[in-house]
Amino acid sequence: MKRKLVLGIAALMVGSLGLAQNFNWEQARGSQIRVLLNQHPWTTAITPFLPEFERLSGVKVVVETFPEAQFRNKVLVELASGTGALDAFMLTPNQEGNLYLRSGWLEPLSSYVGNPALTAPGFDQADFFPASIRAASIGGSLVGLPIQQETTMLFYRKDLFQKYNIPVPRTFAELEAAAKALHNKDGVAGIGLRGRGAAATSQLAPYLFGHGGDWLSANRRSRFFDAEWVNALTFYSGLLRNYGPAGSTTMSWPEITSLFAQGKLAMFTDGSLFKSILDDPRTSTVADKVGYAAFPAGPTGRRTPVAITWALSMSKASKNKVATWLFMQWATNKQNQLRVLLADVPASRRSAWNSAEYKARDKTPEWSAINLEQLEYANPVWNPPVVAVGEVRDILGRAIVTAINGGNVRDALTRAATQTNTVLDRER
Amino acid sequence: MTQTSSQARPERRSRFIDKNLWWLMPGPAVLLLFVLTILPLIFNLVLSTQDRFVSAAQPSSFVGLGNYLDILKDERFWNSVWQMTKFTLIAVPAQLVLGLLIALLLNRQVPAQGLVRALILLPMISTPVAIALIWALMFNPQLGVLNYFLETLGLERSLWVADERLAIPALALVDIWQWTPLVAIILLAGLQTMPEEPFEAARIDGASPWQLFWRITWPLLQPTLFAALTLRMIDALKTFDIIEVITQGGPGIASETLNVYAFRAGFEFFRVGYAASLLTMLLLLVTAIAVGVNLLRRTR
Numbered sequence: 001m002k003r004k005l006v007l008g009i010a011a012l013m014v015g016s017l018g019l020a021q022n023f024n025w026e027q028a029r030g031s032q033i034r035v036l037l038n039q040h041p042w043t044t045a046i047t048p049f050l051p052e053f054e055r056l057s058g059v060k061v062v063v064e065t066f067p068e069a070q071f072r073n074k075v076l077v078e079l080a081s082g083t084g085a086l087d088a089f090m091l092t093p094n095q096e097g098n099l100y101l102r103s104g105w106l107e108p109l110s111s112y113v114g115n116p117a118l119t120a121p122g123f124d125q126a127d128f129f130p131a132s133i134r135a136a137s138i139g140g141s142l143v144g145l146p147i148q149q150e151t152t153m154l155f156y157r158k159d160l161f162q163k164y165n166i167p168v169p170r171t172f173a174e175l176e177a178a179a180k181a182l183h184n185k186d187g188v189a190g191i192g193l194r195g196r197g198a199a200a201t202s203q204l205a206p207y208l209f210g211h212g213g214d215w216l217s218a219n220r221r222s223r224f225f226d227a228e229w230v231n232a233l234t235f236y237s238g239l240l241r242n243y244g245p246a247g248s249t250t251m252s253w254p255e256i257t258s259l260f261a262q263g264k265l266a267m268f269t270d271g272s273l274f275k276s277i278l279d280d281p282r283t284s285t286v287a288d289k290v291g292y293a294a295f296p297a298g299p300t301g302r303r304t305p306v307a308i309t310w311a312l313s314m315s316k317a318s319k320n321k322v323a324t325w326l327f328m329q330w331a332t333n334k335q336n337q338l339r340v341l342l343a344d345v346p347a348s349r350r351s352a353w354n355s356a357e358y359k360a361r362d363k364t365p366e367w368s369a370i371n372l373e374q375l376e377y378a379n380p381v382w383n384p385p386v387v388a389v390g391e392v393r394d395i396l397g398r399a400i401v402t403a404i405n406g407g408n409v410r411d412a413l414t415r416a417a418t419q420t421n422t423v424l425d426r427e428r
Numbered sequence: 429m430t431q432t433s434s435q436a437r438p439e440r441r442s443r444f445i446d447k448n449l450w451w452l453m454p455g456p457a458v459l460l461l462f463v464l465t466i467l468p469l470i471f472n473l474v475l476s477t478q479d480r481f482v483s484a485a486q487p488s489s490f491v492g493l494g495n496y497l498d499i500l501k502d503e504r505f506w507n508s509v510w511q512m513t514k515f516t517l518i519a520v521p522a523q524l525v526l527g528l529l530i531a532l533l534l535n536r537q538v539p540a541q542g543l544v545r546a547l548i549l550l551p552m553i554s555t556p557v558a559i560a561l562i563w564a565l566m567f568n569p570q571l572g573v574l575n576y577f578l579e580t581l582g583l584e585r586s587l588w589v590a591d592e593r594l595a596i597p598a599l600a601l602v603d604i605w606q607w608t609p610l611v612a613i614i615l616l617a618g619l620q621t622m623p624e625e626p627f628e629a630a631r632i633d634g635a636s637p638w639q640l641f642w643r644i645t646w647p648l649l650q651p652t653l654f655a656a657l658t659l660r661m662i663d664a665l666k667t668f669d670i671i672e673v674i675t676q677g678g679p680g681i682a683s684e685t686l687n688v689y690a691f692r693a694g695f696e697f698f699r700v701g702y703a704a705s706l707l708t709m710l711l712l713l714v715t716a717i718a719v720g721v722n723l724l725r726r727t728r
Contacts, residue, residue, distance in 0.1 A: 076482070076695075099483065099485055103484055104483075196678060197676075197678055245570055246590070247587045247588075247590025248590075249678065249680070250675065250679060259570060259571070262570075262571060264570050264571075387485050388698065391696070394692065394696065397680075398681065401680035426486060
């Protein structure tokens with residue numbers, strides 16, 4: 001009896017050792033998977049390495065890439081059709097995750113990560129930033145592997161701040177003072193922020209959290225009535241109305257980043273990803289003058305950037321789940337996360353940022369340091385946590401436009417709250 | 429016995445074809461039309477009676493005319509109808525007037541006539557989305573070329589599509605730029621197929637060019653004008669591409685036409701049933717207006 005047990009344990013140990021050393025990458029050899037990707041820097045960075053995976057696994061990967069708006073529609077239509085023709089796709093869990101999960105379209109991944117027969121020993125889930133894993137988990141269920149992790153950051157013109165002797169803002173009050181001081185100096189607007197309706201909601205979020213507000217109450221009612229909301233939107237829209245560029249209600253990140261790159265903005269806050277546009281002399285006239293700073297602290301005294309995560313997810317209807325999982329873990333492994341980081345895509349693994357190779361080639365260590373520091377506390381819920389995200393973003397977007405145009409903030413938010421509660425009623 | 433039957437067969441076949449030619453010939457076209465147009469229309473009507481979400485995340489239910497009743501109470505619907513009307517009322521009359529002027533000009537002997545006509549068609553044959561993207565850049569208040577021109581002329585910079593009041597007129601400007609050539613070509617065809625005799629007779633009677641235009645050209649051009657009006661009006665009412673690319677219906681909902689609103693409701697809010705009802709309303713409105721215009725023509 002005892003001997004049997006000892007033998008059994010020995011066999012188990014040998015077995016697991018064998019697994020650890022010879023993970024079977026070829027267990028789905030001969031199959032083919034179809035992957036839909038967004039036209040995103042990550043896609044550009046990873047695509048050249050795909051043949052490497054095909055050689056390793058014997059799985060053929062068919063990739064289709066579309067610009068973001070078409071990409072999102074395409075994924076939705078494919079998943080809704082339920083044909084199983086789609087295996088993996090990029091997902092912003094905080095945007096579509098709730099809808100897709102509740103629709104039964106997302107394959108929960110926890111059982112894959114924990115299975116040594118399916119997951120290579122070096123995968124190391126703990127290497128991902130906690131914020132990334134939190135963002136990619138919905139209701140406690142992991143629905144994607146994080147591929148890119150950005151945080152809200154302050155981008156500013158070092159030369160102007162120096163010339164006019166203005167300290168880099170650490171609080172909302174200092175941010176407003178700096179915007180005021182630099183507005184209309186040297187042909188720049190004081191500050192740029194997204195003002196185009198729905199697209200602005202994700203960038204209002206860190207200002208909301210900085211004022212101590214949140215999206216929903218515990219019983220899933222809109223909190224847009226709250227004083228924190230009124231304060232946050234009054235502050236945000238006031239910055240744009242008083243010190244923003246003309247026409248800010250039509251601006252999202254492409255307009256803001258190109259204004260800054262053309263030397264027409266003193267500063268802006270948005271996703272850290274956009275560094276690659278600003279410090280590249282081919283796309284920016286101010287490439288050598290860009291300063292990076294942590295998102296300023298609000299009246300709560302805390303810094304409250306948001307963490308925006310892109311993940312790679314599996315369709316529940318996929319007919320090649322093992323092959324798809326092999327692809328997903330390969331695409332997000334340590335080596336590939338380092339590769340994309342070297343191509344200026346903010347990686348979601350600590351090991352990539354801490355690697356000697358990245359540190360040696362890092363042109364903007366201050367940007368890296370801020371990103372790393374902020375990821376420890378950034379809030380991954382940058383969208384209202386509802387199923388009908390698009391509709392609530394649109395409702396809130398209209399309140400933002402009204403506020404920027406000088407309308408009554410409290411009235412606009414009250415309206416938005418009522419409309420949002422109607423949407424929430426449908427979700428019960 | 430076998431002989432007669434083999435002789436009769438081709439005859440019977442041809443008789444069958446003769447008798448049924450009326451539906452055999454258009455048959456394939458009708459079938460195609462049924463599959464591509466009628467079936468989706470019926471499906472759309474069925475959808476519009478349901479409170480239906482894009483997936484099983486929310487249960488769907490039959491609501492009869494409920495969506496339509498909601499639409500009548502939806503101020504965003506009324507806003508979109510108003511924006512759509514405003515867009516059409518600015519764009520179409522301008523296109524007709526400009527198109528007529530260009531057609532009259534081209535109808536005379538112009539040097540390098542072929543080249544001029546080809547050039548004038550350029551806006552029409554370009555891809556609408558590409559055009560819209562370029563106009564969006566030109567409208568940009570800081571970096572756009574339109575404000576540069578205004579400043580060079582000593583005028584004040586404009587917000588263009590970033591101004592709630594200017595958004596629809598600015599979008600109509602793009603539509604006018606793009607579709608005036610079509611109106612010009614249609615009217616030119618009308619002008620060139622006019623009989624010479626009435627003009628000759630009038631000239632012999634000593635009519636002035638002004639009289640020639642108002643008394644002969646204008647009345648004879650009416651059918652062509654109404655054709656151009658109907659075509660452009662239907663198109664203008666359901667414009668989608670340039671609006672979605674340039675303003676996405678913004679700022680806020682200041683340039684959101686019914687078509688754009690229905691797109692939002694369907695593809696961003698995932699309220700498929702409601703979007704279907706909005707599109708049915710659009711179909712009804714466009715049909716009513718097109719029929720109305722043609723009734724107006726007959727009574728004249």
